[in-house]
Amino acid sequence: MSAVAEAPIATAADARRAGGWLLVATAILLSVWVLLPIYLLIVNALSSPEQVTAFPKRFFPSFDVGSLSFFINFAGVARALWNSVLVATLTMILSIGFGAPAGYALSRFDFPGKGTFRFMVLMTRAFPLPLLALPLAVMFIRTGLDDTAIGLALVHTTLALPFAVLITFSLFSGIPVELEEAAWTLGCTRLQAFRKVILPLALPGIAASAVFAFTISWNEVFAAAVLTIENRTLTAFLLQSLGESPLYLKFAGGAALVVPALIFIFAVRKYLFAMWGIANR
Amino acid sequence: MAEIAIKGVAKRFGGFTALHQVDLSIADQEFMVLLGASGCGKTTLLRIVAGLETPSHGEVWIGGRRVDNLPPRERGIAMVFQNYAVFPHLTVFENIAFGLRMKKLPQQEVEQRVNRTAELMHIEQLLKRYSGQLSGGQRQRVAVARALAMEPDVILMDEPLSNLDALLRLEMRAELKGVLAASKTTTIYVTHDQVEAMSLADRIAVMHQGRIVQAASPVEVYRNPAARFVGSFIGNPPMNFIPATKAANGSWSVAGLTLPGPKSDRQKIEFAIRPEDVDAGSEGLQATVRVIEPLGPHTLVTCDVEGGLFRAILESNASVQVGDHLRLAPKPDRIRWFDPETTNAL
Numbered sequence: 001m002s003a004v005a006e007a008p009i010a011t012a013a014d015a016r017r018a019g020g021w022l023l024v025a026t027a028i029l030l031s032v033w034v035l036l037p038i039y040l041l042i043v044n045a046l047s048s049p050e051q052v053t054a055f056p057k058r059f060f061p062s063f064d065v066g067s068l069s070f071f072i073n074f075a076g077v078a079r080a081l082w083n084s085v086l087v088a089t090l091t092m093i094l095s096i097g098f099g100a101p102a103g104y105a106l107s108r109f110d111f112p113g114k115g116t117f118r119f120m121v122l123m124t125r126a127f128p129l130p131l132l133a134l135p136l137a138v139m140f141i142r143t144g145l146d147d148t149a150i151g152l153a154l155v156h157t158t159l160a161l162p163f164a165v166l167i168t169f170s171l172f173s174g175i176p177v178e179l180e181e182a183a184w185t186l187g188c189t190r191l192q193a194f195r196k197v198i199l200p201l202a203l204p205g206i207a208a209s210a211v212f213a214f215t216i217s218w219n220e221v222f223a224a225a226v227l228t229i230e231n232r233t234l235t236a237f238l239l240q241s242l243g244e245s246p247l248y249l250k251f252a253g254g255a256a257l258v259v260p261a262l263i264f265i266f267a268v269r270k271y272l273f274a275m276w277g278i279a280n281r
Numbered sequence: 282m283a284e285i286a287i288k289g290v291a292k293r294f295g296g297f298t299a300l301h302q303v304d305l306s307i308a309d310q311e312f313m314v315l316l317g318a319s320g321c322g323k324t325t326l327l328r329i330v331a332g333l334e335t336p337s338h339g340e341v342w343i344g345g346r347r348v349d350n351l352p353p354r355e356r357g358i359a360m361v362f363q364n365y366a367v368f369p370h371l372t373v374f375e376n377i378a379f380g381l382r383m384k385k386l387p388q389q390e391v392e393q394r395v396n397r398t399a400e401l402m403h404i405e406q407l408l409k410r411y412s413g414q415l416s417g418g419q420r421q422r423v424a425v426a427r428a429l430a431m432e433p434d435v436i437l438m439d440e441p442l443s444n445l446d447a448l449l450r451l452e453m454r455a456e457l458k459g460v461l462a463a464s465k466t467t468t469i470y471v472t473h474d475q476v477e478a479m480s481l482a483d484r485i486a487v488m489h490q491g492r493i494v495q496a497a498s499p500v501e502v503y504r505n506p507a508a509r510f511v512g513s514f515i516g517n518p519p520m521n522f523i524p525a526t527k528a529a530n531g532s533w534s535v536a537g538l539t540l541p542g543p544k545s546d547r548q549k550i551e552f553a554i555r556p557e558d559v560d561a562g563s564e565g566l567q568a569t570v571r572v573i574e575p576l577g578p579h580t581l582v583t584c585d586v587e588g589g590l591f592r593a594i595l596e597s598n599a600s601v602q603v604g605d606h607l608r609l610a611p612k613p614d615r616i617r618w619f620d621p622e623t624t625n626a627l
Contacts, residue, residue: 178366181333184353185360186431187383196379200370 038258044248045255052248071252080237081256083149084218087233090153091160091217092210098157099164099213100206104194106165107172108180118169121162129159133226140227147229155223160213167212167271171205172198208268215264219257283344283357283434283467284309285330290339292325299325300491302339307484312461312468313496316478317488318514323471324439326488330469331360331437344434354383356435359428363440365420367412373399373423374408380431394430401460402426418449425457429464436461438470442477454480475515479503487511506617509551509624518556518581518592522619523566525552533618536566536587540611543618543627550627551619556581557594558615561601565610566591570603584609 044052045068046061071077105111106118136155137146145151175198183193221235228236238253245253285307292300300322307313315323328334330341332353341349348356359380368376377395386394399405402422412420421441428436441457442450458481461468472478478485479499486496487510495507506512512520525533525542526549533542535552542550557579559565568584568591575581575597582601584591586609593609601607618627 176364176366178362178364179368181331181353182360182362182366182368182427183379184333185331185358185437186380186427187354189352189354192383197368197370 038262041251041254041258044251047248049246049248052251053246067248067252068255071249071256074249076232076237076241077234077253080232080234083228083231084234086149087153087156087224088214088217090149091156092214094153094157095160095164095213096168096206096210099161099209100168102165103168103170104172104198106169108177121165124158125162129222133223136223137226146227147231149231152224152227152233153217155227156217156220157213159220159223160216163216164209164213167209168202168206171202171209171271175201205271208271211264211268212271215261218264219261284311285313285435285467285469286340286342287326287330288340288342290326290329290336290341292322292329292334293337298491300329300336303491303493305486305493305496307467307469310465310467312458312470312481312483314478314482314485315469315471315488316475316485316515317473319473321488322491323473323488327437327439327469327471330435331358332356333360357433358435358437359431359433360437361421361424361428361439361441363443365412365417365424365444367415367420367423367427369412371411372408373404373410373412373415376412376423377408377427377430379427394432398426398430401429418445418453421445421453425460429460432464433466435467435469436464438468440472441470443472443474450477457481475517479515487514489514504615505626506553507626509553509619512553512617512619516555518594520553520555520617521586521591521593523552523587523589523591524621525550525618536568538564538566540613540616542616545618545620545627547620547622549621551621553617553619554611554615556592558612559593559609560612561593561595561599561607562610563608565608568593568607568609570601570605570607573601573603582607 043059043061046063046065047058048062048064048066049070051058051062051064052067102121106114140146140151145154179197179201180193183197184190188196219235221239224233224236225239232240234257238257242250242253285305287303287305290300290303291298303322303326305313305326315326317323325334329336329349330343332348332351336349339349340347343356343358353360367373368379371379374395377398378391381391381394395408396405399408402425404419404422404426407415407419407423412423415423421444425441442453445453454477470478470481482499484496485499485502487494487502489508489510495502495511497505497507502511503515506515506520509522513522523535525535525540527545527547528534528539531541531544532539533550533552534540540552542552566586568586570582570584571590572583573580574583578597579594580597580599580601582593582595582599584593584607591609593607595601619625620627
């Protein structure tokens with residue numbers, strides 16, 4: 001009797017345990033899917049050129065910076081790196097300059113079409129860049145914006161802006177409006193209240209949003225490749241020149257691209273979660 | 282001198298009218314409580330006085346100056362918010378000093394005033410802390426100190442005690458009354474808690490559906506409600522209402538009792554009496570006991586009178602049983618009458 005009674009319970013526990021294993025297995029699989037290429041990239045970037053081409057492959061880096069130093073000294077890399085930083089910085093300034101006020105307005109004011117506006121901000125991400133690239137290139141050539149840092153930064157700003165708006169929107173919404181009102185009753189103008197109360201509280205989040213915009217620009221390759229010729233950014237430069245380069249150079253270039261972006265994203269991850277409303281602080 | 286005059290103030294939010302043509306004057310140094318259920322417009326009215334909300338109509342005057350076109354900072358007010366609104370990135374000292382620094386007072390005076398108000402609110406040991414390190418009650422003290430340090434003409438308080446637990450609320454209530462009386466400011470205080478209103482106010486303005494129904498002293502509001510709503514809102518338990526029909530010689534018949542009443546053209550009006558203003562005896566309203574709640578000092582008896590609920594507060598030694606038929610005699614000078622159509626007192 002007792003065996004019959006226990007059987008369904010045991011099955012339920014088994015099912016739960018199996019479910020738990022499945023979850024763990026999926027998590028491991030996805031982590032490996034993401035982390036393994038990055039790991040191999042770094043191992044190979046930190047190995048000497050001979051080790052990279054040798055067989056069997058090594059799974060531990062020899063910390064040989066030969067490939068990396070060769071890559072850094074490779075003609076055009078320094079310039080491309082500078083262009084990347086310049087474009088990304090411009091993108092960061094533009095997206096926060098436009099995005100933060102928009103986020104503030106969305107969180108503090110009720111205006112007609114607010115819902116539509118929020119939706120449209122997201123919809124800008126629905127246009128595939130390749131579709132826009134050709135008309136953009138033509139327009140840029142006509143206006144003289146082609147092959148300039150500011151021109152590319154404008155395109156990257158369109159890509160980064162929705163995120164800047166949404167992150168700062170959730171950021172400002174998390175700051176009680178009463179704090180601002182208290183500041184007004186204590187003698188502040190709207191601008192003073194923003195500067196003395198809201199800005200100090202929002203600054204870490206705004207900085208995170210800025211870093212994210214920087215990373216979007218840093219990683220973007222398509223528009224960069226189409227719209228620049230002389231003033232290539234690092235991504236566009238690598239796409240163009242590493243195709244014919246030896247393997248170890250590809251690894252070094254890849255690492256130079258991936259590692260800064262990874263560090264940036266890791267630093268601001270908690271604010272990116274906030275964007276989706278998971279947690280604010 | 283900071284008397285406040287609210288003249289014909291109305292506020293509409295889209296199609297919803299939050300305030301209809303409100304008129305109210307508040308004397309210098311008066312403690313005025315706006316009392317009403319949530320959604321009655323009391324907070325909206327306070328925010329209009331503060332300048333955080335613009336009236337759709339009407340004028341607001343503070344100290345003989347028309348202020349409804351001025352921003353909050355130019356109105357000579359300070360405000361205490363329901364959720365305290367203590368700035369989390371500043372220490373308690375800097376919170377209290379915030380308004381003084383905006384006024385560009387010399388450092389020495391800022392320190393003096395901060396220390397004085399902190400002492401007044403018993404938070405002098407917390408000056409170096411941040412808001413996150415304070416309890417709710419301490420935060421409330423900081424918020425009040427920050428308002429007092431401004432030495433404003435008018436202090437506006439929006440349910441300042443409602444986020445505190447019951448015991449703390451009682452303690453803070455008495456303390457606030459003392460501190461505000463000493464500060465000689467005019468105060469407008471918004472609450473939905475009638476006990477808070479009764480205990481703090483010089484005058485209570487009872488609000489209902491965007492109108493001020495009655496503005497009078499607490500005793501007056503309690504004894505002589507100007508409208509049925511006031512009687513049914515204030516008092517715990519509230520007033521009892523029984524329909525009355527016209528009898529001969531200008532008297533009214535109420536649940537088996539004939540009482541002299543007001544002159545009225547109507548055939549039916551409403552009789553009203555507070556639960557504590559009836560005595561059990563041989564004469565009076567016919568009542569059947571439904572529920573008995575002994576409360577210690579007295580006993581709350583819920584009865585059936587003319588098919589409606591009637592609550593009576595009787596002496597605790599009264600021996601009543603569920604199902605008993607009682608005769609409840611209303612004290613003649615405490616009987617009130619209301620017009621059922623206009624709901625106003627007769």
